[in-house]
Amino acid sequence: MKYIIDATNKKLGRVASEAAIFLIGKNKTDFARNKVSGIAVEIVNASKADISEKKLLEKKYVRYSGYPGGIKSPTMKNVIEKKGYAEIFMLAVYGMIPSNKLRSKIMKNLTVKE
Numbered sequence: 001m002k003y004i005i006d007a008t009n010k011k012l013g014r015v016a017s018e019a020a021i022f023l024i025g026k027n028k029t030d031f032a033r034n035k036v037s038g039i040a041v042e043i044v045n046a047s048k049a050d051i052s053e054k055k056l057l058e059k060k061y062v063r064y065s066g067y068p069g070g071i072k073s074p075t076m077k078n079v080i081e082k083k084g085y086a087e088i089f090m091l092a093v094y095g096m097i098p099s100n101k102l103r104s105k106i107m108k109n110l111t112v113k114e
Helices: 012-024 053-058 076-083 085-096 103-107
Strands: 002-006 040-044 110-112
Touching: 002 012, 012 040, 012 085, 012 103, 053 076, 076 085, 085 103, 085 110
Parallel strands: 002 040, 040 110
Antiparallel strands: none
């Protein structure tokens, strides 16, 4: 089964949470936490999503290399310029999926188109 979510004029978090629910399988009657639902989700028109100017400038994506002084924290605007809107949606959904061994398998069912 495949769900298509149109992100036109919708907030980033609303679209991401809707996608996360489908990916985890919470909308199915035979939901089980220990199984991958197998539902594919496609987010279309990601570049037309409603993202405020304040969030573009102030939201930071922090990562740490493991070395002293290795903290990098680009803003949302920088990430969009380098990797596109798809990366923003991927990171948002990734944070809403339970952090267990199934997380990477679940994320393979998500595609984002700009």
